[in-house]
Amino acid sequence: MKSKFIYPILPLIIISLALEILVKTNFFPSYLVPAPSQVFKVLSFENLSLWKALGQTSLASILGFTISLVLGVLFAILLSTSKLIEKVFYPYAVFFQTVPIIAIAPLLVIWLGYGLPTIVASSIIVSIFPVIANTLTGLRSTEKPLLDLFRLYSANPKDTLLKLKLPFALPSVLVGARISSGLAVIGAIVGEFIAGGGIGEVVNVSRTQQRVDIVFAAVFLAALLGLAFFLLIDFISKATLKAWHASER
């Protein structure tokens, strides 16, 4: 368990040390790359507002992610009910993946106003597609003999969905959730650029003020948030699937 965390931290330490030396010896000017010690200082004392921003971004990301998960799964279930419905609506799901959020975020502000709703909407738009796509794949991957078995016992559609298809899709849903957890954070931050608040605003403001140290600190926190999300979903997947799914063994 210990070593598991040491491996990824090692390169961080090495890169930080190298960067520190390069910046302190003026190889890199500090207005372009901040010294890691300076970033650390920003993280530890200077900025309570930075941690407050992290809290806001976390809330928006969690909301965005949760709604993505619920809506994405429901949408995928709807798509899986018939080939026709899939043909008609799947392109709209793909739309979510290809939409340049930067371009429509200003519109979100006009529709939803400044504040949390816009940020959450941005988070959803960016993070919902992997849930839809993976859930759909999962729902389509039910073992055929088991579908036959349910047919043989004339199971009703509700039972077939809840007792067979959805549990079978669970590993895929969780793969989608893992991808979308990181995206939810990105979407929230993009939303904050436009609608204000959170890490997004901190990055925006400190960039304008040429405070690269704060920018780096904020980006670092955003990355940590994404990582925490990812690990949480990973933990949940392992806990739920441990008992039965081969890929998690």
Added chain:
Amino acid sequence: MKLFLLLIPFFCFAKTKLALNWKPEPEFGGFYAAQNEGIFKKYNLDIELIPGGAGQPIVQMVAAGKVEFGIASGDEVVIARARGADVVSIFAVYQTSPMGIMVHESTGIKQFSDIFNTRLTVALEKGLPFFKFLEKNYDFKNIKVVPYNGGISEFLRDKNFAQQVFITAEPLSAKRENAKPKSFLIADSGYNPYNVVLVVKKSFLENNQKLVEAMAKASYEGWSHYQKSPGKTNVLMNKLNPTMDLDTFNKGAKLQIPLIKVKGIKIGHQNKTRWAKLIQQLLDLKLIDKTIESQECFKNLH
């Protein structure tokens, strides 16, 4: 060896780059005029004007040597210098910063301070120094500050919406959309940095004294020309930036004349006192944590 010889022309004829911090608009008119009217050529300069966009770190690009010249605001220069980037302003387009706040006439706001006594949603770039200046000098409890995202669509939609503007640009667009805007210069409230200043890295200046001097002189001639007859240049800029119509270009050019030409000051010239005042203001606002030499911020070369 052959390859090396082949490459030489690319280095010799590499253009000198001037990075703008926005799309072609009247605030860059003098530079486009210098290009268009052959003034750069007259000074033996081969300048490439590179339009920019929101959030481009022009000062850092100049400091890092990615471009030779860049456009910034006076406060950006001071902050960058305080952080160790050795950039110098060699030409200041606006003596009076065109940065302002635009409100709807229907709000009944008569003077700048009224803005803060009215229930308004105000879109401001929180990272910009003037924001901190206003925050320090006015009570914000009546207004709701939201991020400034460019454009005027929200302004047009909401009568209680106000936003930061370049008074030579957005108010004209708002009028075209049949709104009745009223704008106030932030400069009048006491914060007036030089704006649209031409910056260069100090080491580049020292090593290319002649070229930089020529650039300053060409800029002066370009701006002098644009102040008098902006017509042809506006046609050119309108082609490059069709989102703004020609009429707005012409009106903007006219509006900005007094901001650029002030009696008794040569266009583009800067003085030590004003830079010193700006440095002090930024110190008071804690945007820089040590004072810097005002003399070092600029150089009048024309």
Added chain:
Amino acid sequence: MVSANQINLENVQKKFSSDQSLVLDNINLNIPFGEFLTILGPSGCGKSTLLRMIAGLETPTNGQVLVPINTNEMGFVFQEAHLLPWRNVFENVVLPQELKNNVNQLSVDEALKKFDILDAKNKYPHELSGGMKMRASLARALVNKPKLLLLDEPFSALDEIIRQKLCEELRSLWEREKITVVFVTHSLQEATFLSERVIVLSKKPGKIIFDEKLNLPQIRTKKLYSSLEFIELTEKIYNFMQGARYEK
């Protein structure tokens, strides 16, 4: 004459909907209730399709399939166990009853006992060996006390020893309960050992080219393999199949 206590297939023809190719042709088959019938044939000859038609999972393109048994009274076992991995053995076996809303714990235990897997009822599929999984799958097929048991090469993925053991258990189950069994396999030994009657399908499109009742003792153990009658019988079917395979 169609009677109510037999399964009857008349002039059955089946084409695949995808490429309209003929899978089964001119199948005429009567399976009296209580018979243990094995369908033998080369792979791809349509024997699984035939089984699925009896189960009602496929419909014939032409002809008639009459199965006077409710699908609820059928049990089906696939080539692999196909258990639900998120349910333990008990929960897997109870599934058919659960879907009918008539859960009866006692009958589940009974089914588990029939294939000697009661001790593992709380284990999850990933904790089970291949043989154990198949036992659970067989128990699931039996939990509704079916009148008809359909098996589609159920032991083909198991090793020899477990396969033999399960064959014996299946045979003795049939001896005790005399339910109708249709068993699909490509193993001649398995077919001869288990069944009362063997039919052989030709290569695609499958036609019945051999249909014979086997004259072997009721009680069957490993010893049967070394008996003369068994060897003669397998030899006979083998030769027949070999002929058919090259016949085209």
